[in-house]
Amino acid sequence: MSGPNSAVGASTVVVVGGGLAGITAAIGLAERGARVTVLEARPRLGGATYSFQRDSLTADTGQHVLLRCYSRYQELLGRLGALDRIAIQDRLDVPVLTPNHPPTRLRRGLHGPAPLHLLPALARYRALPAADRARAVLAARALRAVDPDDPANDGVTFGAWLRRHGQTPAAVDRLWGLLCIAALNIVPDQASLALAARVFRTGLLDEVRAGDVGVPRVPLSRLHDGPARAAFARLGIGLHTGERVRGISGSGSGVSVRTDSGEVEADAVVLAVPHAAAARLAPPSAVPDQRWDELGDAAILNVHVLYDRPVTTLPLAAVLDAGSWWVFDRTEAAGATRGQYLVSSLSAADEQIGTPTEEIRTRHLAALASVFPGARKASVVDSFVTREPRATFRQGAGTGALRPPAVTRWPRLVLAGAWTATGWPDTMEGAVRSGLAAVEALDTSLKSRAMTREVIA
Numbered sequence: 057m058s059g060p061n062s063a064v065g066a067s068t069v070v071v072v073g074g075g076l077a078g079i080t081a082a083i084g085l086a087e088r089g090a091r092v093t094v095l096e097a098r099p100r101l102g103g104a105t106y107s108f109q110r111d112s113l114t115a116d117t118g119q120h121v122l123l124r125c126y127s128r129y130q131e132l133l134g135r136l137g138a139l140d141r142i143a144i145q146d147r148l149d150v151p152v153l154t155p156n157h158p159p160t161r162l163r164r165g166l167h168g169p170a171p172l173h174l175l176p177a178l179a180r181y182r183a184l185p186a187a188d189r190a191r192a193v194l195a196a197r198a199l200r201a202v203d204p205d206d207p208a209n210d211g212v213t214f215g216a217w218l219r220r221h222g223q224t225p226a227a228v229d230r231l232w233g234l235l236c237i238a239a240l241n242i243v244p245d246q247a248s249l250a251l252a253a254r255v256f257r258t259g260l261l262d263e264v265r266a267g268d269v270g271v272p273r274v275p276l277s278r279l280h281d282g283p284a285r286a287a288f289a290r291l292g293i294g295l296h297t298g299e300r301v302r303g304i305s306g307s308g309s310g311v312s313v314r315t316d317s318g319e320v321e322a323d324a325v326v327l328a329v330p331h332a333a334a335a336r337l338a339p340p341s342a343v344p345d346q347r348w349d350e351l352g353d354a355a356i357l358n359v360h361v362l363y364d365r366p367v368t369t370l371p372l373a374a375v376l377d378a379g380s381w382w383v384f385d386r387t388e389a390a391g392a393t394r395g396q397y398l399v400s401s402l403s404a405a406d407e408q409i410g411t412p413t414e415e416i417r418t419r420h421l422a423a424l425a426s427v428f429p430g431a432r433k434a435s436v437v438d439s440f441v442t443r444e445p446r447a448t449f450r451q452g453a454g455t456g457a458l459r460p461p462a463v464t465r466w467p468r469l470v471l472a473g474a475w476t477a478t479g480w481p482d483t484m485e486g487a488v489r490s491g492l493a494a495v496e497a498l499d500t501s502l503k504s505r506a507m508t509r510e511v512i513a
């Protein structure tokens with residue numbers, strides 16, 4: 057992909073941040089012939105997606121899920137040789153459990169055209185009365201006409217839109233909220249309508265297979281960190297982990313990056329760190345009007361339980377219980393040698409994030425026992441809580457206007473990260489898309505500078 061059409065080909069580029077956005081940008085630039093160095097503050101690649109060892113378990117700090125419509129993310133996994141390390145359902149099928157109620161499920165029909173494939177899912181969704189299900193079909197149809205790219209839709213909350221479209225509190229809570237919280241990490245009454253439309257349209261309403269759910273078959277570090285290191289070595293990408301960038305400044309016709317070990321000079325820089333870090337690092341003259349701090353943060357809490365025996369046969373389920381959460385069987389993926397290892401993911405968890413571990417544990421074990429009768433007889437071998445207070449930016453109404461494009465006023469500095477203006481929510485797919493956008497932006501900007509130089513010469 058290098059050659060006369062690529063301007064980055066002859067350049068040296070530093071990528072700051074080795075999350076999925078940085079990994080994608082580094083690979084894309086190296087494939088175009090650039091000499092790339094990645095500077096990552098932590099000891100590993102993968103950013104927010106990582107694992108740690110706890111006795112025999114390799115646990116992820118946060119359960120990650122993908123949808124079949126995560127096309128760019130799957131392309132990245134293909135480049136990393138890791139596509140066989142995820143498993144995607146044959147069709148969207150989510151058991152929905154409520155304590156002391158019969159289970160129900162959201163399972164799409166096998167045939168289209170979209171969105172008719174969702175009719176069986178809604179028709180059989182017994183968590184809602186029949187009248188609510190019928191009204192949900194009408195709202196789903198109306199949502200297909202909402203343009204995710206229209207800024208006006210970013211200023212409105214999804215909850216307000218749902219109520220305007222006849223959705224009862226039960227439907228908002230037990231159907232739309234269940235999916236909105238999982239996808240956007242925020243409740244419908246605060247979520248941006250534009251982002252909700254992006255998620256529901258792309259993931260559910262516009263294409264039959266798009267919403268089939270995928271999960272990693274291995275711990276996240278074996279999905280991203282290991283394979284990305286191997287790809288970097290193959291492509292000659294320099295990697296410095298444990299190297300925190302402290303500042304970025306202009307230097308002659310290039311850019312200088314300051315770390316604790318010294319200065320690194322490059323022709324160009326991709327800044328692929330979270331929004332708060334980017335706000336500190338980006339020189340004000342490159343992004344004079346930035347208000348990225350206003351993007352805020354939203355928390356995700358994971359409760360990990362290792363039982364001494366299997367307590368459910370379900371690989372995953374959503375639970376409606378004082379809000380909603382999702383539970384995943386991670387026994388095999390984490391390498392548990394006995395019993396069953398369940399991970400519960402509680403999104404939009406800003407209120408619970410500071411709750412003492414013992415309180416979370418007691419409450420959650422009771423909740424698991426209320427939906428999995430097998431858990432009442434099982435012994436808990438181990439249980440622990442992982443907290444990510446800044447799991448995503450707060451994807452509320454009005455945040456679209458705060459997300460910057462890849463380009464900055466400095467032609468040699470571009471931005472990447474799931475929080476930038478990808479049009480996607482803060483997800484693995486958004487992160488990869490931002491990395492691809494950064495490569496394109498840098499190429500275009502260097503190309504136009506090269507042309508200007510030619511014209512002047």
Ligand SMILES: Cc1cc2nc3c(=O)[nH]c(=O)nc-3n(C[C@H](O)[C@H](O)[C@H](O)COP(=O)(O)OP(=O)(O)OC[C@H]3O[C@@H](n4cnc5c(N)ncnc54)[C@H](O)[C@@H]3O)c2cc1C
Binds near residue numbers: 095104302328357486
């Ligand atoms: C608990 C949890 C659950 C999630 N669940 C899902 C899910 O189910 N599905 C989904 O699609 N997404 C999910 N996400 C979101 C997803 O993980 C992120 O959108 C994505 O990984 C962000 O990638 P990124 O590269 O933009 O940023 P990051 O992954 O944050 O990477 C930024 C990198 O920059 C580094 N860095 C920061 N400052 C500096 C510095 N000064 N110098 C050098 N390096 C620096 C950081 O160490 C980090 O490695 C979840 C996130 C969390 C935390």
